[in-house]
Amino acid sequence: MKIAVIILRSWLGFLYLVFGLDYFFVFIPVQPIHTGAAGALIAGLKGTGYIYPMMKAIQIAGGLSLLLNRYAPFFAVVLFPTSLNVLLFHTILVPSGWYMGVNLLVPNLFLGYAYRKYYQGLFVRKAVVG
Numbered sequence: 001m002k003i004a005v006i007i008l009r010s011w012l013g014f015l016y017l018v019f020g021l022d023y024f025f026v027f028i029p030v031q032p033i034h035t036g037a038a039g040a041l042i043a044g045l046k047g048t049g050y051i052y053p054m055m056k057a058i059q060i061a062g063g064l065s066l067l068l069n070r071y072a073p074f075f076a077v078v079l080f081p082t083s084l085n086v087l088l089f090h091t092i093l094v095p096s097g098w099y100m101g102v103n104l105l106v107p108n109l110f111l112g113y114a115y116r117k118y119y120q121g122l123f124v125r126k127a128v129v130g
Contacts, residue, residue, distance in 0.1 A: 005114045008107035009066045009076075015104060016079060017063030023056040038093035055082065073115035076108060083108040 022028045034042055045052045059082065062075040087101025112119075 001114065005111065008110050009069065009072055012076075012079070012083075012104065012107040012111065013063045013066030013068075015063070016059040016082075017067060020056045020059030020063055023053070032094075032097075034094060036093075038089065041089070041093065058082070072111070073118040076111040076115055077119070080108050080112065 018028075033039070042052075045055070058078065062079040065071050065075040066079075083101070083104040087098070087105045090097040090099075090101040
């Protein structure tokens with residue numbers, strides 16, 4: 001289990017770090033041009049001026065965190081919505097890229113299971129303050 005966590009944590013961290021940095025430095029030469037609903041979604045996110053760069057900055061921070069194994073359970077939770085949305089985007093809007101979503105969601109789910117003891121405090125039926 002330990003080796004699987006290291007491999008999948010590193011893989012997920014690597015993917016998020018590379019694709020996050022690519023937004024700012026554009027070193028991956030082939031960028032798909034999305035049309036239709038997929039293009040409209042990307043244009044809308046980029047058009048706000050802050051959402052897309054913020055998402056990419058979170059991906060970079062999460063990727064570094066996972067690669068360095070610092071706050072990894074926290075960033076596994078933080079990155080989960082992005083992993084899920086990448087899967088949904090690539091299965092519903094751009095079905096040809098479904099494997100990218102799987103490459104993010106499967107390791108993220110595995111890490112969620114592996115780090116489950118760190119999340120016990122989140123799953124409290126009724127929180128009591130003080």
